Amino acid sequence: MIRSLLLSLLALCAPSLLRSEEPAAAPADHAHHTEAASAGRKMELIEGITSADFLRLSSKPNTVELVVVAVFTDDNYGMNFNGYAKGGALYTIPKGWTVEVTFINPSPVPHSLIVVEKDTLKSIQFKEPYFKGAVVPEAPKHLVGMAYDKGTFSFVADEAGDYAIACGFPGHAAAGHWIALEISADAKAPTLKLGDAEAQAASPAKAKDAKAVKDAKATK
Numbered sequence: 520m521i522r523s524l525l526l527s528l529l530a531l532c533a534p535s536l537l538r539s540e541e542p543a544a545a546p547a548d549h550a551h552h553t554e555a556a557s558a559g560r561k562m563e564l565i566e567g568i569t570s571a572d573f574l575r576l577s578s579k580p581n582t583v584e585l586v587v588v589a590v591f592t593d594d595n596y597g598m599n600f601n602g603y604a605k606g607g608a609l610y611t612i613p614k615g616w617t618v619e620v621t622f623i624n625p626s627p628v629p630h631s632l633i634v635v636e637k638d639t640l641k642s643i644q645f646k647e648p649y650f651k652g653a654v655v656p657e658a659p660k661h662l663v664g665m666a667y668d669k670g671t672f673s674f675v676a677d678e679a680g681d682y683a684i685a686c687g688f689p690g691h692a693a694a695g696h697w698i699a700l701e702i703s704a705d706a707k708a709p710t711l712k713l714g715d716a717e718a719q720a721a722s723p724a725k726a727k728d729a730k731a732v733k734d735a736k737a738t739k
């Protein structure tokens with residue numbers, strides 16, 4: 520049921536997504552090819568992921584879980600995260616919280632993820648993340664990117680300001696492959712704003728995560 524709903528949603532958003540049986544034909548310079556950017560994705564890497572997963576409270580205090588998917592749609596030649604590019608989505612995280620990020624790239628075209636200051640987005644390359652550990656895979660491998668892959672990292676948002684969750688593959692952030700991240704000294708709770716929609720509160724923590732934490736403690 521959920522799967523068929525998701526499939527029909529995908530069909531509405533991007534009919535080409537359903538042609539996953541077609542062979543991947545993504546040249547390195549994918550900004551200029553004519554095929555849909557989402558062609559050739561390994562859908563099993565993102566199966567079941569909905570916008571409720573983009574921002575979720577952790578069972579740990581003052582901790583939030585982000586799922587950030589490259590090439591979620593065809594938008595911006597696939598150079599989008601969760602379907603948004605050029606700062607079209609905005610995460611707001613209270614200062615001092617821990618941010619646990621799962622990055623997924625289901626596509627054959629390499630992308631990566633790095634947290635940088637917003638005013639550096641015109642850079643062709645990013646050497647290091649702004650916050651310690653806020654890059655996947657660890658620097659400098661983010662420059663090579665990851666394809667058909669997922670990875671996780673976490674960082675402490677210990678300084679308020681305007682940042683970007685950007686692709687570290689050279690040139691991609693400058694081409695719009697980034698979404699916005701505000702670390703706020705005033706915000707009491709994390710929110711996510713997708714496009715013109717109102718900012719949404721984080722989804723509640725998954726019950727099974729809470730159980731796993733409990734089980735881990737019990738075995739110590």
Ligand SMILES: [Cu+2]
Pocket residue numbers: 598629630631686687688691692696
């Ligand atoms: Cu990219």
